[in-house]
Amino acid sequence: MDTTTNARLDWNEELRSQLEWHWANQFRPRLTGLTDAEYFWEPVPGCWNVRPRGESTAPIAVGAGTHTIDFAIPEPSPAPVTTIAWRLGHLVAGVFGARNAAHFDGPAMDHQSHTYAPTAAEALDQLDAGYARWMAGVAGLGQDGLVEPCGPAEGPFADWSTAALVLHIHREVLHHGAEIALLRDLYTWRTA
Numbered sequence: 001m002d003t004t005t006n007a008r009l010d011w012n013e014e015l016r017s018q019l020e021w022h023w024a025n026q027f028r029p030r031l032t033g034l035t036d037a038e039y040f041w042e043p044v045p046g047c048w049n050v051r052p053r054g055e056s057t058a059p060i061a062v063g064a065g066t067h068t069i070d071f072a073i074p075e076p077s078p079a080p081v082t083t084i085a086w087r088l089g090h091l092v093a094g095v096f097g098a099r100n101a102a103h104f105d106g107p108a109m110d111h112q113s114h115t116y117a118p119t120a121a122e123a124l125d126q127l128d129a130g131y132a133r134w135m136a137g138v139a140g141l142g143q144d145g146l147v148e149p150c151g152p153a154e155g156p157f158a159d160w161s162t163a164a165l166v167l168h169i170h171r172e173v174l175h176h177g178a179e180i181a182l183l184r185d186l187y188t189w190r191t192a
Contacts, residue, residue: 012143015163016135019170023131027177030184031124038187039085039120050085050116065115069093084183087176088123089116095172096130099165102153104137106130131173138166 042049048058048070058070058080069089070080082090093114100106117123141148146163154165 015166030181034120036120041187044081046080047083048080048086049083050089062112063116064113067116067118084180087180091176092126092130096134100133106133
């Protein structure tokens with residue numbers, strides 16, 4: 001192995017480029033034109049969704065605004081199918097929001113305190129804002145910040161490197177993005 005090349009490798013840029021490429025070339029373009037009907041569409045009975053306050057039948061419904069997100073603790077097995085609204089709400093609040101609050105001076109956010117979007121357009125605005133803050137925060141870590149421990153905000157993973165957290169968040173966006181793209185495909189072909 002050429003250690004000279006490895007010493008010049010900018011791991012922060014490599015980690016960011018992983019998500020930046022996927023965001024710009026796959027995930028975000030697949031959300032263009034997302035309608036409210038798709039956003040709330042339930043492909044099977046018993047889905048978890050984002051719903052107007054008081055309309056949830058899930059064991060737990062949380063959120064600060066007019067809409068809440070469905071949950072259960074512990075999660076049932078098998079877990080219910082989740083809608084695009086649910087997955088976007090999870091990305092905004094639990095993936096980007098909570099981590100931006102804990103690590104990058106973002107506003108306090110968790111599933112209980114988040115104001116879930118009542119429209120697809122508002123959800124996409126929330127998603128874009130969370131992504132932008134996350135990427136700027138990761139860039140600000142530089143090389144040295146990646147090896148620092150995550151800290152108490154990450155609970156049992158407090159001693160893990162911040163690089164491990166960055167990889168985890170990127171995996172979350174990648175897999176939920178693929179699920180959302182599949183739900184959009186199923187919605188498009190539901191009557192074919």
